[in-house]
Amino acid sequence: MSAVRASIRRRDLLIPIAQVKLSRDTEDLVLQVLRSGRLSQGPMVEAFEDAFRSVASVEHAIAVNSGTSALEAALMSLGLVPGDEVITSAFTFSATLNAILGTGASVRFADIGDDFCVNVASLSRLLSERTRAIVPVHLYGCPTDLFALQAVLSGSKIAIVEDAAQAPGAKVAGRSVGSFGVGCFSFYATKNLSTGEGGMVTTDDSRLAEQVRIIRNQGMRSRYDYVMPGKNFRMSEVAAALGVAQLPDLTTNNDRRRANAAQLTSALQDIPGVLLPLEPPDRHHVYHQYTVRITSTAPRLRDDLLSFLRHRGIWADVYYPRVVFDYPCYREHPLVTRDDVPVAATIAGEVLSLPVHPGVSEQDISLIARVFREGLGL
Numbered sequence: 111m112s113a114v115r116a117s118i119r120r121r122d123l124l125i126p127i128a129q130v131k132l133s134r135d136t137e138d139l140v141l142q143v144l145r146s147g148r149l150s151q152g153p154m155v156e157a158f159e160d161a162f163r164s165v166a167s168v169e170h171a172i173a174v175n176s177g178t179s180a181l182e183a184a185l186m187s188l189g190l191v192p193g194d195e196v197i198t199s200a201f202t203f204s205a206t207l208n209a210i211l212g213t214g215a216s217v218r219f220a221d222i223g224d225d226f227c228v229n230v231a232s233l234s235r236l237l238s239e240r241t242r243a244i245v246p247v248h249l250y251g252c253p254t255d256l257f258a259l260q261a262v263l264s265g266s267k268i269a270i271v272e273d274a275a276q277a278p279g280a281k282v283a284g285r286s287v288g289s290f291g292v293g294c295f296s297f298y299a300t301k302n303l304s305t306g307e308g309g310m311v312t313t314d315d316s317r318l319a320e321q322v323r324i325i326r327n328q329g330m331r332s333r334y335d336y337v338m339p340g341k342n343f344r345m346s347e348v349a350a351a352l353g354v355a356q357l358p359d360l361t362t363n364n365d366r367r368r369a370n371a372a373q374l375t376s377a378l379q380d381i382p383g384v385l386l387p388l389e390p391p392d393r394h395h396v397y398h399q400y401t402v403r404i405t406s407t408a409p410r411l412r413d414d415l416l417s418f419l420r421h422r423g424i425w426a427d428v429y430y431p432r433v434v435f436d437y438p439c440y441r442e443h444p445l446v447t448r449d450d451v452p453v454a455a456t457i458a459g460e461v462l463s464l465p466v467h468p469g470v471s472e473q474d475i476s477l478i479a480r481v482f483r484e485g486l487g488l
């Protein structure tokens with residue numbers, strides 16, 4: 111116990127890359143659940159689903175036990191069969207890929223752009239009669255150019271399943287992510303909204319919503335009425351209470367992230383070889399991560415700068431060090447095609463994320479900027 115406490119105290123000296131802070135109200139609501147005697151999917155889960163619909167501006171929100179489950183349930187609800195292809199971003203967390211592989215579909219990878227999201231022109235070259243779904247990833251909280259994506263898919267029956275795990279509250283031209291097709295959110299401990307583990311599927315399509323509800327609960331339409339081999343993707347009442355209590359603060363917290371990002375951007379302007387994150391016109395970024403690129407013309411190597419920052423107590427990190435399929439378990443996977451993704455491969459060697467979560471103060475940002483410049487010899 112004392113070792114645990116000591117390590118917590120040491121971490122207090124750092125500016126962490128993510129931080130969970132729960133209010134008294136949150137504790138009270140969790141306690142209420144603990145005392146209710148009902149711990150699995152029940153009224154609190156329903157309350158969370160009902161409240162979450164407004165985040166994605168949709169009719170239906172179905173809570174599940176993780177973001178990965180949300181993606182897998184959403185993709186399963188499309189009825190994919192072996193031979194079908196799903197196209198996603200080459201630059202994402204493994205969960206996106208694992209969820210697609212879980213359905214038995216084959217995977218292709220589109221390259222990315224300066225916004226770290228799928229490049230729609232690169233993606234359009236992979237479309238074929240086998241393509242059943244696209245999984246755009248709103249990486250770091252920056253929404254994909256979804257109207258451009260819809261435009262290249264228009265007239266086809268190809269579904270959009272948004273990986274919005276990092277982007278609750280992000281918008282494109284005023285329209286919420288999670289409402290362009292089927293939306294998949296994560297409430298993992300470090301995400302913008304956290305229930306420890308948890309996820310949500312959002313859609314306006316009542317038929318798909320019904321399928322996802324069936325998949326979540328062992329393939330049952332009602333008790334012991336099995337209509338397909340399903341999963342146990344149910345959310346616990348404790349997780350739902352964490353979500354219900356924190357949901358009202360999502361916009362304020364996202365705005366704090368945006369203000370921190372703006373302050374960092376103005377403090378880090380004009381450093382040679384360093385590219386700062388973009389917020390393209392009409393896209394409302396929620397800065398799950400503030401990610402800079404330390405390019406080959408920067409005064410110091412990315413990994414050296416990373417160690418320097420950490421030694422100075424600033425917990426910067428690299429998301430993600432390689433393109434998602436560049437590991438033996440995926441490279442040799444029969445359902446994976448190793449598409450050529452030069453931009454993603456370059457960017458993976460350049461990215462460095464700096465803390466901007468709501469627990470980071472204005473003074474912290476000034477310190478981060480000062481130490482960052484110092485680390486580059488400026």
Ligand SMILES: *Cc1c(COP(=O)(O)O)cnc(C)c1O
Pocket residue numbers: 176177178179202203205206247273275276296297298307308309
């Ligand atoms: C976190 C994350 C997921 C998976 O969510 P879990 O809740 O951890 O299962 C999927 N995609 C992306 C981009 C993520 O960041």
